[in-house]
Amino acid sequence: MTAAALRTGVLGLAAALLAAQASAGRAAEPLPPLVALDVGHSHARPGAVSARGVPEFEFNLALARRIEAELAAAGIGARLIGADGLADDLFARSPQAAGTRLLLSIHHDSVQEKYLRPWTYGGEARRHTTHARGWSLYVSRRTPREAASLACAAAIGRSLAAAGLPIARHHRDPATGKPRPWADHAAGVHYYDNLIVLRTAEVPAVLLEAGVILHRDEEKLLSRDAYRAKLARRIVAGIRRCL
Ligand SMILES: [Zn+2]
Numbered sequence: 001m002t003a004a005a006l007r008t009g010v011l012g013l014a015a016a017l018l019a020a021q022a023s024a025g026r027a028a029e030p031l032p033p034l035v036a037l038d039v040g041h042s043h044a045r046p047g048a049v050s051a052r053g054v055p056e057f058e059f060n061l062a063l064a065r066r067i068e069a070e071l072a073a074a075g076i077g078a079r080l081i082g083a084d085g086l087a088d089d090l091f092a093r094s095p096q097a098a099g100t101r102l103l104l105s106i107h108h109d110s111v112q113e114k115y116l117r118p119w120t121y122g123g124e125a126r127r128h129t130t131h132a133r134g135w136s137l138y139v140s141r142r143t144p145r146e147a148a149s150l151a152c153a154a155a156i157g158r159s160l161a162a163a164g165l166p167i168a169r170h171h172r173d174p175a176t177g178k179p180r181p182w183a184d185h186a187a188g189v190h191y192y193d194n195l196i197v198l199r200t201a202e203v204p205a206v207l208l209e210a211g212v213i214l215h216r217d218e219e220k221l222l223s224r225d226a227y228r229a230k231l232a233r234r235i236v237a238g239i240r241r242c243l
Helices: 003-028 054-075 146-162 216-222 224-240
Strands: 034-039 077-081 101-110 117-122 124-130 138-139 183-184 189-191 205-212
Touching: 003 077, 034 146, 054 077, 054 101, 101 224, 138 146, 146 183, 146 189, 146 205, 146 224, 205 216, 216 224
Parallel strands: 034 077, 034 101, 101 205, 138 189
Antiparallel strands: 117 124, 138 205, 183 189
16 A cells, blocks of 8 residues: 555545544434423323223333334434423423424323223232223314314324224213214314313324223233334324424
């Protein structure tokens, strides 16, 4: 190797190192949050308890983290709300979505008391249902961002439905006592006007019930990382369409 060739080689190596450092620097920079992911419930108020005794909050947090990772892979920053499990004030959640373009509140579903049946799991008396399974989405009409909220909810719902993931039907059932009217039947979106996190939001806001954790088979699916990843991919595909 001549001196000139060596110099070129060294310079090339230095340039490659600089480029690698710059790209590592870029990767380390946090993405500006475009989506707020509200982790439903808290340690003190954990929501529903699954058929096998796992609090809803744990399902919500695991799915929110999976969606956050999927958004990051798509170059979209997210801000988690309530991930520490300490957010007990429902009115303090939506203000934390300020500056983002969508608030997505993550929940897992139950059914009415009358549809719960006793069973024993791990030596403990538990309850389960065969009445309902599937996901559902909610928007409020009591927000100035109703149209944008519905557009995002419908985009997420169409993406989930297109993957063959079943829509829960029990929230339209008059027998539940509080039927939630369809906002977009084919996309699995209901109106739930008074939900605090939705009606207090100043950005478009959607609530997702990802599945029924009182349904033993669906709970098993929702506990698997591969299934969460599938849900997250479909949810993020819908979010990308509406953003
Ligand atoms: Zn919930």
